[in-house]
Amino acid sequence: MTLYCVHVTGSGSRGRRERLRAETTAEIKSVALALMATGGPDAITLRAIAREMGMTANAIYGYFATRDDLVTALIRDVYGALADVVDAAWEAAPPDDPAARIRAWSDAFRGWALANPEGFRLVYGDPVAGYQAPEGGAAPDAARRVCLGVTALAAAAWPHTEHLHRDSRFEWSDFDPGLLDKVRPAFPALPPAGVALALRLWARLHGLVSLEVYGHLRTQTGSPQKLYQEELDQVVRALGIPERT
Amino acid sequence: MTLYCVHVTGSGSRGRRERLRAETTAEIKSVALALMATGGPDAITLRAIAREMGMTANAIYGYFATRDDLVTALIRDVYGALADVVDAAWEAAPPDDPAARIRAWSDAFRGWALANPEGFRLVYGDPVAGYQAPEGGAAPDAARRVCLGVTALAAAAWPHTEHLHRDSRFEWSDFDPGLLDKVRPAFPALPPAGVALALRLWARLHGLVSLEVYGHLRTQTGSPQKLYQEELDQVVRALGIPERT
DNA sequence: TGCAGTAACTATACGCCGTGAAGTTTCACT
DNA sequence: AGTGAAACTTCACGGCGTATAGTTACTGCA
Incomplete structure (x- = not known):
């Protein structure tokens, strides 16, 4: 049970990490698309995306090089x-x-x-x-x-x-x-x-x-x-x- | 003669002013086109043009609003x-x-x-x-x-x-x-x-x-x-x- | 349970950009 | 010689991408 739990927790945690990461990636892209839809492709700026997400522009570099x-x-x-x-x-x-x-x-x-x-x-x-x-x-x-x-x-x-x-x-x-x-x-x-x-x-x-x-x-x-x-x-x-x- | 000269000088000067202005305008555009040819349309920046012409970027505002x-x-x-x-x-x-x-x-x-x-x-x-x-x-x-x-x-x-x-x-x-x-x-x-x-x-x-x-x-x-x-x-x-x- | 490692994120800085406001030089014309 | 305008510079602001270094939070193992 413990082992099972640990295993589940382990894989679940790793899954959680990855899921969170995927969600953030998706949010970045979705915010970028929303910005583009309203302000044109030029409105896609890291700073604007980060602003919209309550983050720093540099945080995005963790998701896109x-x-x-x-x-x-x-x-x-x-x-x-x-x-x-x-x-x-x-x-x-x-x-x-x-x-x-x-x-x-x-x-x-x-x-x-x-x-x-x-x-x-x-x-x-x-x-x-x-x-x-x-x-x-x-x-x-x-x-x-x-x-x-x-x-x-x-x-x-x-x-x-x-x-x-x-x-x-x-x-x-x-x-x-x-x-x-x-x-x-x-x-x-x-x-x-x-x-x-x-x-x-x-x-x-x-x-x-x-x-x-x-x-x-x-x-x-x-x-x-x-x-x-x-x-x-x-x-x-x-x-x-x-x-x- | 004097009057004639004055007239010539006057109109010549006004013409000179305008000619210089037209030449500068043409140079700005030609430099811009040269920049575009080498670096793409995005290379058209007022600062780059001015740099190329030995001027300040703001000087261009005298020619283009x-x-x-x-x-x-x-x-x-x-x-x-x-x-x-x-x-x-x-x-x-x-x-x-x-x-x-x-x-x-x-x-x-x-x-x-x-x-x-x-x-x-x-x-x-x-x-x-x-x-x-x-x-x-x-x-x-x-x-x-x-x-x-x-x-x-x-x-x-x-x-x-x-x-x-x-x-x-x-x-x-x-x-x-x-x-x-x-x-x-x-x-x-x-x-x-x-x-x-x-x-x-x-x-x-x-x-x-x-x-x-x-x-x-x-x-x-x-x-x-x-x-x-x-x-x-x-x-x-x-x-x-x-x-x- | 505590600790090490790492992923996520922030802070700061640099050099670009367009542009506004204010100041300075140059020069034609009275 | 003086005046007025045009041409140009200086300084400043905010925004941009991005590099570097530092901080926080959480995972995984002992």
């Missing part, structure tokens, strides 16, 4: 949330209707960006002053998930659109091996031209959304939503996908 | 330079070959962005920490020029592509009146759907270029150039423009 590390962790989380959202939208759309799935994914992408503009800037823009992403990018996993997501779009469209990409000059060696490790097993039928199509598709959506998030569309049109829908119409049409009615 | 004003002026200049480059590329391409003109404009756009990544970030991203663009955007003129440029692309393609945009639901009221003031006189034959096409075209190019500039393509493909060219191929093809050989 540097401010950039914290930002990297935030990017990872936020990027992951984005990946969750678009994945879920894809899954929720009817599997046998490529056009619907593409629209669902794309709408979820834009919807998330407009709902979390600061998050979008954090992930795809210059996060905060002087931030240097670690080699390989800040959130390779989430980036790969999103990339895999657009590749799913391309793969779903591929049977209808293959004949339009016969003159593609892309080869496997044009892509990052890490990307192909994920893509080729998931979509064995997709040739290099299909992966290139995926990247171009991604960029096409990214272009409109990022112009909108950064306010460059606002001074041109009051109907960015309409613009996005028309772009999706053209995407689906250009891919040669039959639309269900 | 605030740091954001300086940044706004820089954005204006840089955006203007971009507009010059793409306009020149457009003009240099054969007027009777829409595909060539579109490719020339687009290549110039990407080329400028890759040659001036910091400038691209300054114009299209979060310029520097805490910067707030003035209402109406930082460089409305240059933005309009670029916008007018893409509209020229759309207008050149319009005769070939009109039939693909009959189902557009855009109306004149969907666009900013200031944009239309420029666009409608310049391209009287272009309907609302054509202006929407221009914006979508712009976004399509912007998407690939901005992903590349911000390093999000680098982790996926080693051939961004090839990707861009294939996208242009698809753009031209989707617009229904006949390619010259």
